[in-house]
Amino acid sequence: MDLGAITKYSALHAKPNGLILQYGTAGFRTKAEHLDHVMFRMGLLAVLRSKQTKSTIGVMVTASHNPEEDNGVKLVDPLGEMLAPSWEEHATCLANAEEQDMQRVLIDISEKEAVNLQQDAFVVIGRDTRPSSEKLSQSVIDGVTVLGGQFHDYGLLTTPQLHYMVYCRNTGGRYGKATIEGYYQKLSKAFVELTKQASCSGDEYRSLKVDCANGIGALKLREMEHYFSQGLSVQLFNDGSKGKLNHLCGADFVKSHQKPPQGMEIKSNERCCSFDGDADRIVYYYHDADGHFHLIDGDKIATLISSFLKELLVEIGESLNIGVVQTAYANGSSTRYLEEVMKVPVYCTKTGVKHLHHKAQEFDIGVYFEANGHGTALFSTAVEMKIKQSAEQLEDKKRKAAKMLENIIDLFNQAAGDAISDMLVIEAILALKGLTVQQWDALYTDLPNRQLKVADRRVISTTDAERQAVTPPGLQEAINDLVKKYKLSRAFVRPSGTEDVVRVYAEADSQESADHLAHEVSLAVFQLAGGIGERPQPGF
Ligand SMILES: CC(=O)N[C@H]1[C@@H](OP(=O)(O)O)O[C@H](CO)[C@@H](O)[C@@H]1O
Ligand SMILES: [Mg+2]
Numbered sequence: 001m002d003l004g005a006i007t008k009y010s011a012l013h014a015k016p017n018g019l020i021l022q023y024g025t026a027g028f029r030t031k032a033e034h035l036d037h038v039m040f041r042m043g044l045l046a047v048l049r050s051k052q053t054k055s056t057i058g059v060m061v062t063a064s065h066n067p068e069e070d071n072g073v074k075l076v077d078p079l080g081e082m083l084a085p086s087w088e089e090h091a092t093c094l095a096n097a098e099e100q101d102m103q104r105v106l107i108d109i110s111e112k113e114a115v116n117l118q119q120d121a122f123v124v125i126g127r128d129t130r131p132s133s134e135k136l137s138q139s140v141i142d143g144v145t146v147l148g149g150q151f152h153d154y155g156l157l158t159t160p161q162l163h164y165m166v167y168c169r170n171t172g173g174r175y176g177k178a179t180i181e182g183y184y185q186k187l188s189k190a191f192v193e194l195t196k197q198a199s200c201s202g203d204e205y206r207s208l209k210v211d212c213a214n215g216i217g218a219l220k221l222r223e224m225e226h227y228f229s230q231g232l233s234v235q236l237f238n239d240g241s242k243g244k245l246n247h248l249c250g251a252d253f254v255k256s257h258q259k260p261p262q263g264m265e266i267k268s269n270e271r272c273c274s275f276d277g278d279a280d281r282i283v284y285y286y287h288d289a290d291g292h293f294h295l296i297d298g299d300k301i302a303t304l305i306s307s308f309l310k311e312l313l314v315e316i317g318e319s320l321n322i323g324v325v326q327t328a329y330a331n332g333s334s335t336r337y338l339e340e341v342m343k344v345p346v347y348c349t350k351t352g353v354k355h356l357h358h359k360a361q362e363f364d365i366g367v368y369f370e371a372n373g374h375g376t377a378l379f380s381t382a383v384e385m386k387i388k389q390s391a392e393q394l395e396d397k398k399r400k401a402a403k404m405l406e407n408i409i410d411l412f413n414q415a416a417g418d419a420i421s422d423m424l425v426i427e428a429i430l431a432l433k434g435l436t437v438q439q440w441d442a443l444y445t446d447l448p449n450r451q452l453k454v455a456d457r458r459v460i461s462t463t464d465a466e467r468q469a470v471t472p473p474g475l476q477e478a479i480n481d482l483v484k485k486y487k488l489s490r491a492f493v494r495p496s497g498t499e500d501v502v503r504v505y506a507e508a509d510s511q512e513s514a515d516h517l518a519h520e521v522s523l524a525v526f527q528l529a530g531g532i533g534e535r536p537q538p539g540f
Helices: 003-011 036-053 085-096 099-112 133-146 159-169 180-196 216-228 251-257 298-316 332-341 353-360 381-393 396-411 419-433 437-441 475-484 511-528
Strands: 028-031 056-061 070-076 122-127 150-156 207-211 233-237 272-275 282-287 293-296 322-327 346-349 365-369 375-379 449-454 461-463 468-471 490-495 502-507
Touching (some): 003 133, 036 070, 036 085, 036 099, 056 133, 056 159, 122 159, 180 216, 180 396, 180 419, 207 419, 251 272, 272 419, 282 298, 293 437, 298 332, 298 375, 298 419, 298 437, 346 353, 353 365, 375 381, 375 419, 396 419, 449 511, 461 490, 468 475, 468 490, 475 490, 475 511
Parallel strands (some): 122 150, 207 233, 322 346
Antiparallel strands (some): 056 070, 272 282, 282 293, 365 375
């Protein structure tokens, strides 16, 4: 380690005095102008992690659904997964070290993690379309270079595409080719094969309206659309040509406001979907004949996918264990439907895809989705091999189902939740099952729900996959009493990992009740958590 060079270059990416940041649910996120030093230092850290794991490490520059002025960075571990928790702590230490302590912190991390500094390092970098992203990714490159690491800058990529690249590079190409072409070809081939098997009946030419949140998803979907145009025609909205990133559009806006994005004309019963700013989340929606808006969120996506996979397994005659992983935000109706009607085991983890991903790895087939539309399905290596064999050996009908499953496996991005891949999976399933968006929506009816934000997140701690508040004292009892006042109700609070707020969630038998309950819980938080910030007002 050339400590002299590190000190010299670090001074060119100086940390603003007194700024403390935390590697949160999805890496570092804050105003872009405060992030130059973090980017440089994450370049350094990626090199250390690469040396330690003897693998390629990814660095993604994005702040996903946050406003355009924000930015962020996260590291991607060897199998395309989120960074290991012990390294998240190193990331926080390194990002917050004062200039004079940088050398010591780097040496500390290297010693603690037994990093062989002679080992080669390779880092791949991707970025979203924010105006600040190009310069910030150059700061990552500066950090990588000064520690002697090699790098490949993919430039503009969706977050899941970068996860895919890392996974491909560390599995000797078995997962796919680590190029943007390779990604498009792998997914499109699987999709076209699948849709060929759908029984077409004249008007079956499928089209879909896609709100791209004015983000990277628009660029990449446009590049990709001609690869799969045989099976699906997409019409892009909020493609970044005029609007601001994530402003009044995108998956986060649609899910949290429970209304359609601006800039998209929706005719009744048309199938529409929204990506978020870095294209790792997707939600679907439509207007019914009476003009009512219907949201189809991550829970219903997980239900569609797991029921389809289960049906295929029955046809093939394989009894593999399927599990669905959700968070506390999953609508109560979805959990009930999965457990009681579909008879699929459901597990609840803390918020943040890394928690869901790890739980899903415990099954032969693990389907995980956050209610906001971030998720995918994971297949164990043994399952993949078994299905490949079945697709060659079984007799006709079973072989067809095994072939379908083989293609579906290829169509999922098993490194991370991926809006483009999930969209193609959903479109393929709807086509194969001959389902309309309304029929899909009718699987179960969501319980009305409401999410609110209040201060002060520092005093809130939780347990039981964030469903019970431990501190401040008395808060959980207060929530329990409030919940008892409403039918089919549930409520919980947790500190956000990406914003400086406490998130409040409530559901009940009517929208009015869910709104009241959410407001009352907000007031309880406000009173018991020190009365910081504005007193929550009723009305939304
Ligand atoms: C309620 C909600 O949607 N929370 C989101 C949000 O996390 P918070 O910790 O709630 O701020 O951002 C995360 C990263 O994108 C995402 O994984 C998570 O689901
Ligand atoms: Mg995102």
